[in-house]
Amino acid sequence: MEEEKTIAEPKQIKGNNEVVIEIKDLKKAFGSNEVLKDINLEVKRGENVVILGRSGVGKSVMIQCIVGMLIPDDGTLKVLGAEVAEMDDEELKELRMKIGFLFQSGALYDSMTVRENLEFPLTRVLKIDDQAELDKRVEEVLDSVGLEDAIDKLPSDLSGGMRKRAGLARTLIxxxxxxxxxxxxxxxxxxxxxxxxxxxxxxxxxxxxxxIIITHDMECARITADRVVIMDDGKYIEEGTFDSLKKSKNKIVQLFFKDIS
Structure with missing residues:
Protein backbone atom coordinates (compact mmCIF):
# COMPACT_ATOMS: atom_id res chain seq x y z
CA MET A 1 0.00 0.00 0.00
CA GLU A 2 1.37 3.44 -0.95
CA GLU A 3 2.50 5.63 1.93
CA GLU A 4 0.37 8.67 2.59
CA LYS A 5 2.15 11.86 1.59
CA THR A 6 2.53 14.40 4.35
CA ILE A 7 4.16 17.80 4.23
CA ALA A 8 5.46 19.26 7.46
CA GLU A 9 5.29 22.99 7.99
CA PRO A 10 8.71 24.45 7.06
CA LYS A 11 10.54 26.75 9.41
CA GLN A 12 10.28 30.44 8.59
CA ILE A 13 13.64 31.61 7.32
CA LYS A 14 14.94 34.88 8.68
CA GLY A 15 11.74 36.75 7.88
CA ASN A 16 12.39 36.69 4.13
CA ASN A 17 9.68 35.15 1.94
CA GLU A 18 11.20 35.97 -1.47
CA VAL A 19 11.24 32.85 -3.62
CA VAL A 20 14.61 32.46 -5.34
CA ILE A 21 14.07 29.03 -6.94
CA GLU A 22 10.58 27.94 -8.03
CA ILE A 23 10.01 24.49 -9.53
CA LYS A 24 6.57 23.28 -10.63
CA ASP A 25 5.61 19.87 -12.06
CA LEU A 26 9.14 19.30 -13.36
CA LYS A 27 9.76 16.16 -15.39
CA LYS A 28 12.94 14.73 -16.91
CA ALA A 29 13.47 11.36 -18.56
CA PHE A 30 16.36 9.68 -20.33
CA GLY A 31 14.73 7.38 -22.84
CA SER A 32 12.24 5.23 -20.92
CA ASN A 33 13.86 6.08 -17.57
CA GLU A 34 11.76 8.72 -15.82
CA VAL A 35 14.23 10.38 -13.44
CA LEU A 36 12.16 13.37 -12.31
CA LYS A 37 8.39 12.99 -11.93
CA ASP A 38 6.36 16.09 -11.06
CA ILE A 39 8.98 17.79 -8.88
CA ASN A 40 7.65 20.78 -6.94
CA LEU A 41 9.90 22.94 -4.80
CA GLU A 42 10.25 26.53 -3.62
CA VAL A 43 13.47 27.81 -2.06
CA LYS A 44 13.41 31.17 -0.31
CA ARG A 45 16.21 33.70 -0.11
CA GLY A 46 18.72 32.89 2.61
CA GLU A 47 17.41 29.34 3.09
CA ASN A 48 19.46 26.14 3.24
CA VAL A 49 17.44 23.28 1.74
CA VAL A 50 18.87 19.77 2.03
CA ILE A 51 17.76 17.14 -0.51
CA LEU A 52 17.97 13.61 0.91
CA GLY A 53 17.56 10.54 -1.22
CA ARG A 54 19.10 7.24 -2.17
CA SER A 55 21.53 7.01 -5.09
CA GLY A 56 19.89 7.24 -8.49
CA VAL A 57 16.66 8.97 -7.46
CA GLY A 58 17.37 12.15 -9.47
CA LYS A 59 18.94 14.54 -6.94
CA SER A 60 21.86 15.61 -9.14
CA VAL A 61 19.68 15.75 -12.27
CA MET A 62 17.49 18.34 -10.56
CA ILE A 63 20.37 20.72 -9.80
CA GLN A 64 21.73 20.29 -13.33
CA CYS A 65 18.33 21.51 -14.54
CA ILE A 66 18.60 24.54 -12.24
CA VAL A 67 21.80 25.73 -13.94
CA GLY A 68 20.58 24.89 -17.45
CA MET A 69 22.95 21.97 -18.01
CA LEU A 70 19.90 19.78 -18.66
CA ILE A 71 16.59 20.87 -20.16
CA PRO A 72 13.43 19.50 -18.47
CA ASP A 73 10.89 17.64 -20.57
CA ASP A 74 7.94 19.38 -18.90
CA GLY A 75 7.08 21.77 -16.08
CA THR A 76 8.53 25.13 -15.13
CA LEU A 77 11.76 26.07 -13.39
CA LYS A 78 12.39 29.69 -12.43
CA VAL A 79 15.62 30.93 -10.89
CA LEU A 80 15.76 34.51 -9.61
CA GLY A 81 12.42 35.09 -11.32
CA ALA A 82 13.40 33.93 -14.82
CA GLU A 83 12.40 30.72 -16.62
CA VAL A 84 15.65 28.78 -17.21
CA ALA A 85 14.39 26.84 -20.26
CA GLU A 86 13.63 30.11 -22.08
CA MET A 87 17.10 31.62 -21.61
CA ASP A 88 19.52 32.03 -24.51
CA ASP A 89 23.25 31.31 -24.14
CA GLU A 90 24.10 34.81 -22.94
CA GLU A 91 21.31 34.81 -20.35
CA LEU A 92 22.40 31.38 -19.11
CA LYS A 93 25.96 32.66 -18.78
CA GLU A 94 24.76 35.60 -16.69
CA LEU A 95 22.63 33.30 -14.52
CA ARG A 96 25.54 30.93 -13.87
CA MET A 97 27.64 33.86 -12.65
CA LYS A 98 25.09 34.18 -9.82
CA ILE A 99 25.22 30.48 -8.93
CA GLY A 100 28.06 28.71 -7.15
CA PHE A 101 28.41 24.97 -7.72
CA LEU A 102 30.58 22.93 -5.33
CA PHE A 103 31.38 19.60 -6.97
CA GLN A 104 32.20 16.46 -4.99
CA SER A 105 35.86 16.65 -6.06
CA GLY A 106 36.24 20.39 -5.46
CA ALA A 107 37.11 20.69 -9.20
CA LEU A 108 40.40 22.51 -8.64
CA TYR A 109 42.99 22.88 -11.42
CA ASP A 110 45.83 20.53 -10.43
CA SER A 111 48.57 22.60 -12.08
CA MET A 112 47.56 25.83 -10.30
CA THR A 113 48.24 26.86 -6.73
CA VAL A 114 45.32 27.67 -4.45
CA ARG A 115 45.96 31.38 -5.12
CA GLU A 116 45.90 30.84 -8.88
CA ASN A 117 42.76 28.70 -8.67
CA LEU A 118 40.97 31.52 -6.86
CA GLU A 119 42.31 34.25 -9.15
CA PHE A 120 41.07 32.36 -12.22
CA PRO A 121 37.32 33.19 -11.90
CA LEU A 122 38.17 36.75 -10.86
CA THR A 123 40.23 37.40 -13.99
CA ARG A 124 38.17 35.31 -16.45
CA VAL A 125 34.65 35.94 -15.18
CA LEU A 126 34.78 39.29 -13.37
CA LYS A 127 37.64 40.65 -15.56
CA ILE A 128 39.60 41.98 -12.58
CA ASP A 129 43.22 42.72 -13.54
CA ASP A 130 44.40 44.81 -10.59
CA GLN A 131 46.77 42.62 -8.57
CA ALA A 132 46.09 44.43 -5.29
CA GLU A 133 42.34 43.78 -5.70
CA LEU A 134 43.00 40.14 -6.60
CA ASP A 135 45.20 39.66 -3.54
CA LYS A 136 42.63 41.27 -1.26
CA ARG A 137 39.76 39.09 -2.49
CA VAL A 138 41.77 35.87 -2.42
CA GLU A 139 43.10 36.49 1.08
CA GLU A 140 39.66 37.46 2.44
CA VAL A 141 37.87 34.37 1.16
CA LEU A 142 40.67 32.02 2.22
CA ASP A 143 40.50 33.54 5.69
CA SER A 144 36.74 32.85 5.68
CA VAL A 145 37.28 29.13 5.05
CA GLY A 146 40.32 28.84 7.33
CA LEU A 147 42.78 28.15 4.54
CA GLU A 148 44.96 31.27 4.47
CA ASP A 149 48.17 29.28 5.16
CA ALA A 150 47.64 27.13 2.05
CA ILE A 151 47.51 30.01 -0.41
CA ASP A 152 50.60 28.96 -2.40
CA LYS A 153 50.12 25.19 -2.19
CA LEU A 154 49.09 22.93 -5.06
CA PRO A 155 45.90 20.84 -4.73
CA SER A 156 48.05 17.70 -4.51
CA ASP A 157 49.56 19.07 -1.30
CA LEU A 158 46.14 19.46 0.35
CA SER A 159 44.12 16.95 2.36
CA GLY A 160 40.60 16.02 1.22
CA GLY A 161 39.05 18.49 3.66
CA MET A 162 41.41 21.26 2.57
CA ARG A 163 40.53 20.66 -1.08
CA LYS A 164 36.84 20.97 -0.19
CA ARG A 165 37.59 24.27 1.56
CA ALA A 166 39.59 25.53 -1.41
CA GLY A 167 36.79 24.53 -3.80
CA LEU A 168 34.27 26.36 -1.63
CA ALA A 169 36.52 29.44 -1.50
CA ARG A 170 36.81 29.49 -5.30
CA THR A 171 33.04 29.23 -5.63
CA LEU A 172 32.34 31.96 -3.07
CA ILE A 173 34.91 34.41 -4.43
CA ILE A 212 20.54 23.54 -2.04
CA ILE A 213 22.61 20.79 -0.45
CA ILE A 214 22.43 17.28 -1.90
CA THR A 215 23.67 14.74 0.61
CA HIS A 216 23.14 11.33 2.15
CA ASP A 217 25.15 12.41 5.22
CA MET A 218 22.61 12.78 8.01
CA GLU A 219 24.97 14.77 10.24
CA CYS A 220 25.54 17.22 7.37
CA ALA A 221 21.78 17.51 6.95
CA ARG A 222 21.24 18.06 10.66
CA ILE A 223 23.86 20.82 10.85
CA THR A 224 23.13 22.71 7.63
CA ALA A 225 19.40 22.37 6.93
CA ASP A 226 16.73 24.97 7.53
CA ARG A 227 14.48 22.51 5.70
CA VAL A 228 14.92 18.92 4.54
CA VAL A 229 13.21 17.45 1.47
CA ILE A 230 13.07 13.66 1.05
CA MET A 231 13.24 12.39 -2.52
CA ASP A 232 12.29 8.91 -3.71
CA ASP A 233 11.48 7.46 -7.13
CA GLY A 234 11.83 10.85 -8.84
CA LYS A 235 9.45 12.68 -6.50
CA TYR A 236 9.59 14.66 -3.27
CA ILE A 237 7.61 12.60 -0.77
CA GLU A 238 7.93 14.67 2.40
CA GLU A 239 9.56 17.84 3.71
CA GLY A 240 10.03 19.67 6.98
CA THR A 241 12.66 20.46 9.57
CA PHE A 242 15.20 17.79 10.48
CA ASP A 243 13.56 17.28 13.87
CA SER A 244 10.02 17.09 12.50
CA LEU A 245 10.98 14.45 9.93
CA LYS A 246 12.42 12.26 12.69
CA LYS A 247 8.79 11.76 13.79
CA SER A 248 7.49 10.91 10.31
CA LYS A 249 5.23 7.89 9.84
CA ASN A 250 6.43 7.41 6.25
CA LYS A 251 8.44 4.18 6.07
CA ILE A 252 10.86 5.55 3.45
CA VAL A 253 11.55 8.64 5.57
CA GLN A 254 12.02 6.44 8.63
CA LEU A 255 14.85 4.60 6.86
CA PHE A 256 16.93 7.80 6.84
CA PHE A 257 16.31 8.56 10.50
CA LYS A 258 16.32 5.04 11.99
CA ASP A 259 19.77 5.48 13.63
CA ILE A 260 19.23 9.13 14.64
CA SER A 261 18.61 9.66 18.33
Missing part, protein backbone atom coordinates in the same frame (compact mmCIF):
# COMPACT_ATOMS: atom_id res chain seq x y z
CA UNK A 174 32.53 35.71 -7.12
CA UNK A 175 29.82 36.34 -4.48
CA UNK A 176 27.09 34.00 -5.83
CA UNK A 177 23.50 34.52 -4.72
CA UNK A 178 22.81 30.77 -4.84
CA UNK A 179 25.00 27.85 -3.80
CA UNK A 180 24.51 24.28 -5.01
CA UNK A 181 26.37 21.60 -3.06
CA UNK A 182 26.65 18.10 -4.56
CA UNK A 183 27.54 15.65 -1.77
CA UNK A 184 29.92 18.11 -0.04
CA UNK A 185 31.14 15.62 2.61
CA UNK A 186 31.63 12.53 0.42
CA UNK A 187 34.95 10.78 1.03
CA UNK A 188 35.74 12.68 4.24
CA UNK A 189 36.24 11.30 7.73
CA UNK A 190 33.52 12.12 10.30
CA UNK A 191 35.45 14.96 11.97
CA UNK A 192 36.31 16.66 8.67
CA UNK A 193 32.75 16.10 7.42
CA UNK A 194 31.42 17.93 10.46
CA UNK A 195 33.89 20.79 9.91
CA UNK A 196 32.78 21.17 6.27
CA UNK A 197 29.10 21.07 7.31
CA UNK A 198 29.66 23.77 9.91
CA UNK A 199 31.59 25.79 7.32
CA UNK A 200 28.61 25.60 4.92
CA UNK A 201 26.39 26.94 7.70
CA UNK A 202 28.86 29.74 8.52
CA UNK A 203 29.14 30.73 4.86
CA UNK A 204 25.33 30.96 4.63
CA UNK A 205 25.35 33.39 7.54
CA UNK A 206 28.32 35.44 6.32
CA UNK A 207 27.49 35.68 2.60
CA UNK A 208 23.66 35.46 2.89
CA UNK A 209 23.55 32.74 0.25
CA UNK A 210 20.57 30.62 -0.71
CA UNK A 211 21.64 26.97 -0.87
Missing amino acids: INPEIMLYDEPTTGLDPITSREISELILNMQKKYKTTS
Whole structure:
Protein backbone atom coordinates (compact mmCIF):
# COMPACT_ATOMS: atom_id res chain seq x y z
CA MET A 1 0.00 0.00 0.00
CA GLU A 2 1.37 3.44 -0.95
CA GLU A 3 2.50 5.63 1.93
CA GLU A 4 0.37 8.67 2.59
CA LYS A 5 2.15 11.86 1.59
CA THR A 6 2.53 14.40 4.35
CA ILE A 7 4.16 17.80 4.23
CA ALA A 8 5.46 19.26 7.46
CA GLU A 9 5.29 22.99 7.99
CA PRO A 10 8.71 24.45 7.06
CA LYS A 11 10.54 26.75 9.41
CA GLN A 12 10.28 30.44 8.59
CA ILE A 13 13.64 31.61 7.32
CA LYS A 14 14.94 34.88 8.68
CA GLY A 15 11.74 36.75 7.88
CA ASN A 16 12.39 36.69 4.13
CA ASN A 17 9.68 35.15 1.94
CA GLU A 18 11.20 35.97 -1.47
CA VAL A 19 11.24 32.85 -3.62
CA VAL A 20 14.61 32.46 -5.34
CA ILE A 21 14.07 29.03 -6.94
CA GLU A 22 10.58 27.94 -8.03
CA ILE A 23 10.01 24.49 -9.53
CA LYS A 24 6.57 23.28 -10.63
CA ASP A 25 5.61 19.87 -12.06
CA LEU A 26 9.14 19.30 -13.36
CA LYS A 27 9.76 16.16 -15.39
CA LYS A 28 12.94 14.73 -16.91
CA ALA A 29 13.47 11.36 -18.56
CA PHE A 30 16.36 9.68 -20.33
CA GLY A 31 14.73 7.38 -22.84
CA SER A 32 12.24 5.23 -20.92
CA ASN A 33 13.86 6.08 -17.57
CA GLU A 34 11.76 8.72 -15.82
CA VAL A 35 14.23 10.38 -13.44
CA LEU A 36 12.16 13.37 -12.31
CA LYS A 37 8.39 12.99 -11.93
CA ASP A 38 6.36 16.09 -11.06
CA ILE A 39 8.98 17.79 -8.88
CA ASN A 40 7.65 20.78 -6.94
CA LEU A 41 9.90 22.94 -4.80
CA GLU A 42 10.25 26.53 -3.62
CA VAL A 43 13.47 27.81 -2.06
CA LYS A 44 13.41 31.17 -0.31
CA ARG A 45 16.21 33.70 -0.11
CA GLY A 46 18.72 32.89 2.61
CA GLU A 47 17.41 29.34 3.09
CA ASN A 48 19.46 26.14 3.24
CA VAL A 49 17.44 23.28 1.74
CA VAL A 50 18.87 19.77 2.03
CA ILE A 51 17.76 17.14 -0.51
CA LEU A 52 17.97 13.61 0.91
CA GLY A 53 17.56 10.54 -1.22
CA ARG A 54 19.10 7.24 -2.17
CA SER A 55 21.53 7.01 -5.09
CA GLY A 56 19.89 7.24 -8.49
CA VAL A 57 16.66 8.97 -7.46
CA GLY A 58 17.37 12.15 -9.47
CA LYS A 59 18.94 14.54 -6.94
CA SER A 60 21.86 15.61 -9.14
CA VAL A 61 19.68 15.75 -12.27
CA MET A 62 17.49 18.34 -10.56
CA ILE A 63 20.37 20.72 -9.80
CA GLN A 64 21.73 20.29 -13.33
CA CYS A 65 18.33 21.51 -14.54
CA ILE A 66 18.60 24.54 -12.24
CA VAL A 67 21.80 25.73 -13.94
CA GLY A 68 20.58 24.89 -17.45
CA MET A 69 22.95 21.97 -18.01
CA LEU A 70 19.90 19.78 -18.66
CA ILE A 71 16.59 20.87 -20.16
CA PRO A 72 13.43 19.50 -18.47
CA ASP A 73 10.89 17.64 -20.57
CA ASP A 74 7.94 19.38 -18.90
CA GLY A 75 7.08 21.77 -16.08
CA THR A 76 8.53 25.13 -15.13
CA LEU A 77 11.76 26.07 -13.39
CA LYS A 78 12.39 29.69 -12.43
CA VAL A 79 15.62 30.93 -10.89
CA LEU A 80 15.76 34.51 -9.61
CA GLY A 81 12.42 35.09 -11.32
CA ALA A 82 13.40 33.93 -14.82
CA GLU A 83 12.40 30.72 -16.62
CA VAL A 84 15.65 28.78 -17.21
CA ALA A 85 14.39 26.84 -20.26
CA GLU A 86 13.63 30.11 -22.08
CA MET A 87 17.10 31.62 -21.61
CA ASP A 88 19.52 32.03 -24.51
CA ASP A 89 23.25 31.31 -24.14
CA GLU A 90 24.10 34.81 -22.94
CA GLU A 91 21.31 34.81 -20.35
CA LEU A 92 22.40 31.38 -19.11
CA LYS A 93 25.96 32.66 -18.78
CA GLU A 94 24.76 35.60 -16.69
CA LEU A 95 22.63 33.30 -14.52
CA ARG A 96 25.54 30.93 -13.87
CA MET A 97 27.64 33.86 -12.65
CA LYS A 98 25.09 34.18 -9.82
CA ILE A 99 25.22 30.48 -8.93
CA GLY A 100 28.06 28.71 -7.15
CA PHE A 101 28.41 24.97 -7.72
CA LEU A 102 30.58 22.93 -5.33
CA PHE A 103 31.38 19.60 -6.97
CA GLN A 104 32.20 16.46 -4.99
CA SER A 105 35.86 16.65 -6.06
CA GLY A 106 36.24 20.39 -5.46
CA ALA A 107 37.11 20.69 -9.20
CA LEU A 108 40.40 22.51 -8.64
CA TYR A 109 42.99 22.88 -11.42
CA ASP A 110 45.83 20.53 -10.43
CA SER A 111 48.57 22.60 -12.08
CA MET A 112 47.56 25.83 -10.30
CA THR A 113 48.24 26.86 -6.73
CA VAL A 114 45.32 27.67 -4.45
CA ARG A 115 45.96 31.38 -5.12
CA GLU A 116 45.90 30.84 -8.88
CA ASN A 117 42.76 28.70 -8.67
CA LEU A 118 40.97 31.52 -6.86
CA GLU A 119 42.31 34.25 -9.15
CA PHE A 120 41.07 32.36 -12.22
CA PRO A 121 37.32 33.19 -11.90
CA LEU A 122 38.17 36.75 -10.86
CA THR A 123 40.23 37.40 -13.99
CA ARG A 124 38.17 35.31 -16.45
CA VAL A 125 34.65 35.94 -15.18
CA LEU A 126 34.78 39.29 -13.37
CA LYS A 127 37.64 40.65 -15.56
CA ILE A 128 39.60 41.98 -12.58
CA ASP A 129 43.22 42.72 -13.54
CA ASP A 130 44.40 44.81 -10.59
CA GLN A 131 46.77 42.62 -8.57
CA ALA A 132 46.09 44.43 -5.29
CA GLU A 133 42.34 43.78 -5.70
CA LEU A 134 43.00 40.14 -6.60
CA ASP A 135 45.20 39.66 -3.54
CA LYS A 136 42.63 41.27 -1.26
CA ARG A 137 39.76 39.09 -2.49
CA VAL A 138 41.77 35.87 -2.42
CA GLU A 139 43.10 36.49 1.08
CA GLU A 140 39.66 37.46 2.44
CA VAL A 141 37.87 34.37 1.16
CA LEU A 142 40.67 32.02 2.22
CA ASP A 143 40.50 33.54 5.69
CA SER A 144 36.74 32.85 5.68
CA VAL A 145 37.28 29.13 5.05
CA GLY A 146 40.32 28.84 7.33
CA LEU A 147 42.78 28.15 4.54
CA GLU A 148 44.96 31.27 4.47
CA ASP A 149 48.17 29.28 5.16
CA ALA A 150 47.64 27.13 2.05
CA ILE A 151 47.51 30.01 -0.41
CA ASP A 152 50.60 28.96 -2.40
CA LYS A 153 50.12 25.19 -2.19
CA LEU A 154 49.09 22.93 -5.06
CA PRO A 155 45.90 20.84 -4.73
CA SER A 156 48.05 17.70 -4.51
CA ASP A 157 49.56 19.07 -1.30
CA LEU A 158 46.14 19.46 0.35
CA SER A 159 44.12 16.95 2.36
CA GLY A 160 40.60 16.02 1.22
CA GLY A 161 39.05 18.49 3.66
CA MET A 162 41.41 21.26 2.57
CA ARG A 163 40.53 20.66 -1.08
CA LYS A 164 36.84 20.97 -0.19
CA ARG A 165 37.59 24.27 1.56
CA ALA A 166 39.59 25.53 -1.41
CA GLY A 167 36.79 24.53 -3.80
CA LEU A 168 34.27 26.36 -1.63
CA ALA A 169 36.52 29.44 -1.50
CA ARG A 170 36.81 29.49 -5.30
CA THR A 171 33.04 29.23 -5.63
CA LEU A 172 32.34 31.96 -3.07
CA ILE A 173 34.91 34.41 -4.43
CA ILE A 174 32.53 35.71 -7.12
CA ASN A 175 29.82 36.34 -4.48
CA PRO A 176 27.09 34.00 -5.83
CA GLU A 177 23.50 34.52 -4.72
CA ILE A 178 22.81 30.77 -4.84
CA MET A 179 25.00 27.85 -3.80
CA LEU A 180 24.51 24.28 -5.01
CA TYR A 181 26.37 21.60 -3.06
CA ASP A 182 26.65 18.10 -4.56
CA GLU A 183 27.54 15.65 -1.77
CA PRO A 184 29.92 18.11 -0.04
CA THR A 185 31.14 15.62 2.61
CA THR A 186 31.63 12.53 0.42
CA GLY A 187 34.95 10.78 1.03
CA LEU A 188 35.74 12.68 4.24
CA ASP A 189 36.24 11.30 7.73
CA PRO A 190 33.52 12.12 10.30
CA ILE A 191 35.45 14.96 11.97
CA THR A 192 36.31 16.66 8.67
CA SER A 193 32.75 16.10 7.42
CA ARG A 194 31.42 17.93 10.46
CA GLU A 195 33.89 20.79 9.91
CA ILE A 196 32.78 21.17 6.27
CA SER A 197 29.10 21.07 7.31
CA GLU A 198 29.66 23.77 9.91
CA LEU A 199 31.59 25.79 7.32
CA ILE A 200 28.61 25.60 4.92
CA LEU A 201 26.39 26.94 7.70
CA ASN A 202 28.86 29.74 8.52
CA MET A 203 29.14 30.73 4.86
CA GLN A 204 25.33 30.96 4.63
CA LYS A 205 25.35 33.39 7.54
CA LYS A 206 28.32 35.44 6.32
CA TYR A 207 27.49 35.68 2.60
CA LYS A 208 23.66 35.46 2.89
CA THR A 209 23.55 32.74 0.25
CA THR A 210 20.57 30.62 -0.71
CA SER A 211 21.64 26.97 -0.87
CA ILE A 212 20.54 23.54 -2.04
CA ILE A 213 22.61 20.79 -0.45
CA ILE A 214 22.43 17.28 -1.90
CA THR A 215 23.67 14.74 0.61
CA HIS A 216 23.14 11.33 2.15
CA ASP A 217 25.15 12.41 5.22
CA MET A 218 22.61 12.78 8.01
CA GLU A 219 24.97 14.77 10.24
CA CYS A 220 25.54 17.22 7.37
CA ALA A 221 21.78 17.51 6.95
CA ARG A 222 21.24 18.06 10.66
CA ILE A 223 23.86 20.82 10.85
CA THR A 224 23.13 22.71 7.63
CA ALA A 225 19.40 22.37 6.93
CA ASP A 226 16.73 24.97 7.53
CA ARG A 227 14.48 22.51 5.70
CA VAL A 228 14.92 18.92 4.54
CA VAL A 229 13.21 17.45 1.47
CA ILE A 230 13.07 13.66 1.05
CA MET A 231 13.24 12.39 -2.52
CA ASP A 232 12.29 8.91 -3.71
CA ASP A 233 11.48 7.46 -7.13
CA GLY A 234 11.83 10.85 -8.84
CA LYS A 235 9.45 12.68 -6.50
CA TYR A 236 9.59 14.66 -3.27
CA ILE A 237 7.61 12.60 -0.77
CA GLU A 238 7.93 14.67 2.40
CA GLU A 239 9.56 17.84 3.71
CA GLY A 240 10.03 19.67 6.98
CA THR A 241 12.66 20.46 9.57
CA PHE A 242 15.20 17.79 10.48
CA ASP A 243 13.56 17.28 13.87
CA SER A 244 10.02 17.09 12.50
CA LEU A 245 10.98 14.45 9.93
CA LYS A 246 12.42 12.26 12.69
CA LYS A 247 8.79 11.76 13.79
CA SER A 248 7.49 10.91 10.31
CA LYS A 249 5.23 7.89 9.84
CA ASN A 250 6.43 7.41 6.25
CA LYS A 251 8.44 4.18 6.07
CA ILE A 252 10.86 5.55 3.45
CA VAL A 253 11.55 8.64 5.57
CA GLN A 254 12.02 6.44 8.63
CA LEU A 255 14.85 4.60 6.86
CA PHE A 256 16.93 7.80 6.84
CA PHE A 257 16.31 8.56 10.50
CA LYS A 258 16.32 5.04 11.99
CA ASP A 259 19.77 5.48 13.63
CA ILE A 260 19.23 9.13 14.64
CA SER A 261 18.61 9.66 18.33
